[in-house]
Amino acid sequence: MPSTSAHRLAGEVDVLAFDIFGTVVDWHGSIAREIAALHPQVDADAFALAWREGYRPAMARVMSGELGWTLIDDLHRMILDAILPRFGLGHLDEAARRQLNRAWHRLAPWPDVVEGLQRLKRRYTICTLSNGNLGLLTNMAKRAGLPWDCVLSAEVFRAYKPDPATYLGVAKVFDLPPQRVMLVAAHHDDLAGARACGLRTAYVEREIEFGARRPKDVSPQPGNDLHSRDLLDLADQLGC
Amino acid sequence: MPSTSAHRLAGEVDVLAFDIFGTVVDWHGSIAREIAALHPQVDADAFALAWREGYRPAMARVMSGELGWTLIDDLHRMILDAILPRFGLGHLDEAARRQLNRAWHRLAPWPDVVEGLQRLKRRYTICTLSNGNLGLLTNMAKRAGLPWDCVLSAEVFRAYKPDPATYLGVAKVFDLPPQRVMLVAAHHDDLAGARACGLRTAYVEREIEFGARRPKDVSPQPGNDLHSRDLLDLADQLGC
Numbered sequence A, B: 001m002p003s004t005s006a007h008r009l010a011g012e013v014d015v016l017a018f019d020i021f022g023t024v025v026d027w028h029g030s031i032a033r034e035i036a037a038l039h040p041q042v043d044a045d046a047f048a049l050a051w052r053e054g055y056r057p058a059m060a061r062v063m064s065g066e067l068g069w070t071l072i073d074d075l076h077r078m079i080l081d082a083i084l085p086r087f088g089l090g091h092l093d094e095a096a097r098r099q100l101n102r103a104w105h106r107l108a109p110w111p112d113v114v115e116g117l118q119r120l121k122r123r124y125t126i127c128t129l130s131n132g133n134l135g136l137l138t139n140m141a142k143r144a145g146l147p148w149d150c151v152l153s154a155e156v157f158r159a160y161k162p163d164p165a166t167y168l169g170v171a172k173v174f175d176l177p178p179q180r181v182m183l184v185a186a187h188h189d190d191l192a193g194a195r196a197c198g199l200r201t202a203y204v205e206r207e208i209e210f211g212a213r214r215p216k217d218v219s220p221q222p223g224n225d226l227h228s229r230d231l232l233d234l235a236d237q238l239g240c
Helices: A004-010 A027-038 A044-053 A055-063 A072-087 A094-105 A113-123 A134-144 A164-173 A188-196 A231-237 B004-010 B027-038 B044-053 B055-063 B072-087 B094-105 B113-123 B134-144 B164-173 B188-196 B231-237
Strands: A015-018 A125-130 A150-153 A181-185 A200-204 A226-228 B015-018 B125-130 B150-153 B181-185 B200-204 B226-228
Touching: A015 A164, A027 A044, A027 A094, A044 A055, A044 A072, A055 A072, A072 A094, A072 A134, A094 A134, A113 A125, A113 A231, A125 A134, A125 A164, A125 B134, A134 A150, A134 B125, A134 B150, A134 B164, A150 A164, A150 B134, A164 A181, A164 A188, A164 B134, A181 A188, A188 A200, A200 A231, A226 A231, B015 B164, B027 B044, B027 B094, B044 B055, B044 B072, B055 B072, B072 B094, B072 B134, B094 B134, B113 B125, B113 B231, B125 B134, B125 B164, B134 B150, B150 B164, B164 B181, B164 B188, B181 B188, B188 B200, B200 B231, B226 B231
Parallel strands: A015 A125, A015 A181, A125 A150, A181 A200, A200 A226, B015 B125, B015 B181, B125 B150, B181 B200, B200 B226
Antiparallel strands: A150 B150
16 A cells, blocks of 8 residues: 655665564574474474574673674573573483574565565665574575575674664664664564664564464554565565 | 695585675776766775775774774775775765765675586575675675675674684684685685684685786685685585
8 A cells, every 4th residue: 555655765775774573584484394394293383483482682782792693503502501491402412402593594584575575675775674694594585585685684883673773784884874774573562662762673474473273463563664474565665 | 726725625524605895896897987987086095995995094093992893884985985085075065975975785796606606506505704894795686696694793702803703703603613614715814814723725816806906816726625616616616
């Protein structure tokens, strides 16, 4: 549903920065599929949720100074080591753990993503803005065919979202005022962090981010500049 | 000329990191053309050389601590301000200086580059490793169609080449031992820096980097793993 305001906004933005986990790739489905294939006896849905649940507390330990700066690959590994025994997988050896931890480099994009990004890239500079590390994001993009113009990460800014250094960091990299950068994300707290820094925001519905059994409330919330079903709808709204 | 050693090496490397100024893009020709078009009375060849000559001393001032961390965009601007009067252009206003300084974002690739990178990208992760800043490198890539998997820069590592933090930084980003990363560059000092850190090295002949009137000696030198005429030749040697 292209609107007058979306049309005007389209020309007032130069860079689209994308959240990745949940917004661009389906972490729940991808992790659950890997676990189900490797360890059919494990509750794959619960395993994926448990791994992801450890993510925010782990980042909080870094941001509080309790842990030094840590890449997401290493946080994922710490969480993995902690949850494996709970799922009867405490016997996995180092090689198996390393291989499983790389599942986050192999997350599959939502079906609309590749075509949506290709269309958006014609008009905008498109980049990642993820707490994932550069290597993870690059491997993921290469495997999935995500055509980023630039891979930006918490690793570049030495801070995780929602630290303002990340949102303002994108604007600084491109030497732009914050309002010429738009964050695209499926999470209102991430969008709120960007908005507080002066960025534009576009919400993307990802109703089954946590699995088909746990639909999210994806109804529009005030404050975001755009609300889109998926990246094809976002491209439509922005006239791409 | 594919050789047995190149063939073996091809499978022992995962990431190709490219120097940019001179190796991938023709800074001398591009800058000279911009100056010639804007200010036909100026010696465009001398202007391009003077601008580039200020580059190493400016970086040295940063690395010595005399200047704080500075993006190449800002170093280019400092050098530009210093040389303009010498070329009778001291009257240029702020807007004209800003516009001219962005010429470094608009450098044209050598004719073999786009096809060469597309071929190399099929087999390798290809990234930049340049002292240029992320915004400059991204704008350049978008304009020229350079299909990087990842844009890496001195800006990410907070050190300029040949600081070991840059070469080792690439290996660290991709969680690889240094010997699985190859630096591709037209400058022996850059390659020597990478080699000292354990990276593989590929030299690229860019005989007219400093203009057709000043051909460089591009004869093979010992120490590099590969010596290539251009990126198509490099792709041939690596079987891409």
